Amino acid sequence: xxxxxxxxxxxxxASGPSGQADFVPDYVGEADVSRTQLAQLVIIAxxxxxxxxxxxxxxxxxxxxxxxxxxxGPSGWVNLLIDNVLRYPLLFLILFVLISNxxxxxxxGDASRRMLTQQKVAKKQRYRFADVxxxxxRPVIGFLWALALFGPxxxxxxxxxxxxxxxxxxLHLLRNVVRVRNGQQPLPPDRRVRLANTAILAVSAYxxxxxxxxxxxxxxxxxxxxxxxxxxxxxxxxxxxxxVEIHRGGSGITTxxxxxxxxxxxxxxxxxxxxxxxxxxWE
Numbered sequence: 001x002x003x004x005x006x007x008x009x010x011x012x013x014a015s016g017p018s019g020q021a022d023f024v025p026d027y028v029g030e031a032d033v034s035r036t037q038l039a040q041l042v043i044i045a046x047x048x049x050x051x052x053x054x055x056x057x058x059x060x061x062x063x064x065x066x067x068x069x070x071x072x073g074p075s076g077w078v079n080l081l082i083d084n085v086l087r088y089p090l091l092f093l094i095l096f097v098l099i100s101n102x103x104x105x106x107x108x109g110d111a112s113r114r115m116l117t118q119q120k121v122a123k124k125q126r127y128r129f130a131d132v133x134x135x136x137x138r139p140v141i142g143f144l145w146a147l148a149l150f151g152p153x154x155x156x157x158x159x160x161x162x163x164x165x166x167x168x169x170x171l172h173l174l175r176n177v178v179r180v181r182n183g184q185q186p187l188p189p190d191r192r193v194r195l196a197n198t199a200i201l202a203v204s205a206y207x208x209x210x211x212x213x214x215x216x217x218x219x220x221x222x223x224x225x226x227x228x229x230x231x232x233x234x235x236x237x238x239x240x241x242x243x244v245e246i247h248r249g250g251s252g253i254t255t256x257x258x259x260x261x262x263x264x265x266x267x268x269x270x271x272x273x274x275x276x277x278x279x280x281x282w283e
Contacts, residue, residue, distance in 0.1 A: 042205040042206060042209075043095070043098055043099070043205050043209060046205075046209055046210060046213050047081070047085070047095065047213075048081065050084065050213045050216060050217055051077075051080045051081055051084045051223055052065065052069060053217045054084065054216060054217045054223045055068055055069065055223050057217055057218055057220075058220070058221075058222055058223065058244075058277050058278060059257070059262065061262065064257070064262055067264065068246065068257060071246050071247070071255055071264070072246060076246070076247075080223060080224065083224065084216060084223065086149055087216070088212075088215070088216045089146070089149070089150040089154040090212050090215075091212045091213065091216060092145075092146065092149065092150070092154075092158070093142075093146070093154065093157060093158045093161060094204060094208060094209050094212050095209075096142050096145070096146075096158055096162065097142075097158070097161050097162050097165055097204070098201060098204055098205065098209070100138045100141070100142065100162060136163070136166070138162050138166065139158075139159040139160075139162040139163040139166070140159070142155075142158040142159050142161075142162045143155045143156070143158060143159035145158070146158040146159075165197070165200060168193040168196065168197070169193060169197070218280050218281055218282075219280050220276055220277055220278045220279050220280040220283070221275040221276055221277060222244045222259075222275050222276075222277045223244070224244050224245045224246065225244075225245050225272070225275070226242055226243065226244055226245070226259070226272075226273045226274065226275050226276075226277065227242070227243050227245055227253060227256070227267065227270035227271065227272060227273055228240060228241075228242055228243075228270065228271050228272075228273040229241060229242075229243050229252060229253060229256070229267025229268060229269060229270040229271075230267060230268050230269045230270075231243070231258065231265050231266070231267050232266075233263070233265065236261075241258050241259070241260065241261070241265070241267070242258075242259045242260070242273050243256035243257065243258055243259065243265065243267050243270070244256055244257040244259065244277070246264075249266075252266065252267050252268035252269065252270050253266060253267045253268075253270055254266050259277055
């Protein structure tokens, strides 16, 4: 409480009458960081590899898979990854929850982790309601993105999942905001909450996310848009064929994988065709 009788948002650094120093939060320990980094590596590896595994399942040939990946090029890899993630709502939901709640500074290494700790120690006095509301912006962002991509039901599911993951930390922060504004010392970080969040991240990365990746890989749909085009071939002459698009030019598809013959061809006069290329294992 300040001299005017009002409550201050800042927690005083002065020690109490008992000589007890102010509480300095114990931030993420090395073991927790290691588990978090390992889980994040699994997430990144799965996300980066699943479009290429999808190509392998559709083409049924490692040689053709390598050729298709080479033809896409580095810029095409990014588009390929984004397109595939945004086509599957469950995969998007899981990735948004995990990535939006991951500790990015910890993943970058020891130097960044020390910088994060120094920043948090410098801001240990700032227990404000604004901090709570800023963290709660994540579910709102997830809701808006999912609403635009998949509709209202997946938007609600994404927001709820993100909020549930953040809820223990937000309740702890809110409790400390109230205590500090009432002139009390903040409570120390609850290690059980921290371990629970780490466990959720690990379970999601090692069990839930792989299951969510298996379905897009094996559903039998192409990794890119499929077009019905006119194809000029030396062996087959002019004919219509369904092509999986790799590159598109001004007059049509300049590079594509022909379904059925597995040839790399070009096509003109293209129209949209269903993504389905082959049967899934469960069909």
